[in-house]
Amino acid sequence: MTSELRPTRRPLKVWFRRSGGRHLVAILAAVFALYPIVWIVSSAFNASDSLASASIIPRETTLSNFTDIFDSEVTSVGRWLWNSFYIAIIAAFVNTFIAAMAANAFSRLEFWGRRVLLTSMLVMQIFPQFLGFIAFFVLSQQLGEVVDAIGFNTHAFLILVYIGGAAGFNAFLLKGFLDSIPKSLDEAARIDGAGPATIFLRIILPLARPMLAVIFMISFIATFSEYILASFLLNGDDQLTLPIGLQVFLAEGYNAKWGVLSAIALMGAAPIVTVFIAAQKHIIGGLTSGGTKG
Numbered sequence: 001m002t003s004e005l006r007p008t009r010r011p012l013k014v015w016f017r018r019s020g021g022r023h024l025v026a027i028l029a030a031v032f033a034l035y036p037i038v039w040i041v042s043s044a045f046n047a048s049d050s051l052a053s054a055s056i057i058p059r060e061t062t063l064s065n066f067t068d069i070f071d072s073e074v075t076s077v078g079r080w081l082w083n084s085f086y087i088a089i090i091a092a093f094v095n096t097f098i099a100a101m102a103a104n105a106f107s108r109l110e111f112w113g114r115r116v117l118l119t120s121m122l123v124m125q126i127f128p129q130f131l132g133f134i135a136f137f138v139l140s141q142q143l144g145e146v147v148d149a150i151g152f153n154t155h156a157f158l159i160l161v162y163i164g165g166a167a168g169f170n171a172f173l174l175k176g177f178l179d180s181i182p183k184s185l186d187e188a189a190r191i192d193g194a195g196p197a198t199i200f201l202r203i204i205l206p207l208a209r210p211m212l213a214v215i216f217m218i219s220f221i222a223t224f225s226e227y228i229l230a231s232f233l234l235n236g237d238d239q240l241t242l243p244i245g246l247q248v249f250l251a252e253g254y255n256a257k258w259g260v261l262s263a264i265a266l267m268g269a270a271p272i273v274t275v276f277i278a279a280q281k282h283i284i285g286g287l288t289s290g291g292t293k294g
Contacts, residue, residue: 043262065263076237080245084224085271091162092219103174125168130228136161153235162223170215177211213279242268
């Protein structure tokens with residue numbers, strides 16, 4: 001009797017056929033994704049700067065790679081990191097808010113040419129923003145002759161360039177989410193005396209918070225790691241962002257110090273990881289909602 005109640009073990013072939021293959025693919029994908037990260041972390045704490053003698057497990061660890069970053073007289077890594085962070089934060093926040101207003105208009109308002117305009121905005125995203133770097137350079141020179149604060153080699157003009165295409169794919173993505181919010185909520189708010197601005201700020205935005213977190217994170221990562229436009233529009237050590245600063249770091253004769261370079265890369269990834277962890281709950285909710293609601 002007891003032998004009949006004993007749970008039977010599934011054969012290895014049956015387990016592998018049902019779920020083992022998926023587990024194997026997941027493990028291989030995780031190893032493929034984590035392997036370069038482990039090398040970067042290992043090199044950042046490795047006392048040896050040579051790649052020939054480097055190993056994934058350092059024979060001798062040190063913190064000098066991090067201290068050498070701030071002791072260098074030819075680099076300003078701390079300044080570059082701060083420039084990238086605050087430019088990305090401002091650009092991502094403004095991008096998200098503009099995309100929210102555009103998506104709200106396309107989702108809630110009825111006007112002539114709405115579908116054509118929305119499709120045109122989506123098609124324009126095919127062309128990368130850096131294709132207009134010559135026009136941006138000329139525009140920055142012309143604006144600098146009028147207002148120095150938004151001319152060439154200013155963070156303000158770079159932020160304006162980054163937010164120029166905000167109402168594109170982000171608005172299209174957010175519109176699909178806003179379409180799932182019942183319009184009866186808007187009508188009930190109007191009966192209570194709420195205006196369009198109140199409805200948008202107090203009803204639409206709180207309900208769309210998960211998708212807004214996704215858009216904010218996408219914009220933040222894209223702006224933080226952008227190189228081409230920033231390299232054309234910024235000049236001077238104090239104005240550079242981290243991606244440009246890394247190129248300067250290599251050009252100053254530090255290309256052999258892979259430990260220091262890995263430490264800079266690790267510090268540059270810290271803000272992105274921090275923002276992602278802080279907004280992880282909303283990001284996951286926004287991705288799942290965006291995939292099921294339409």
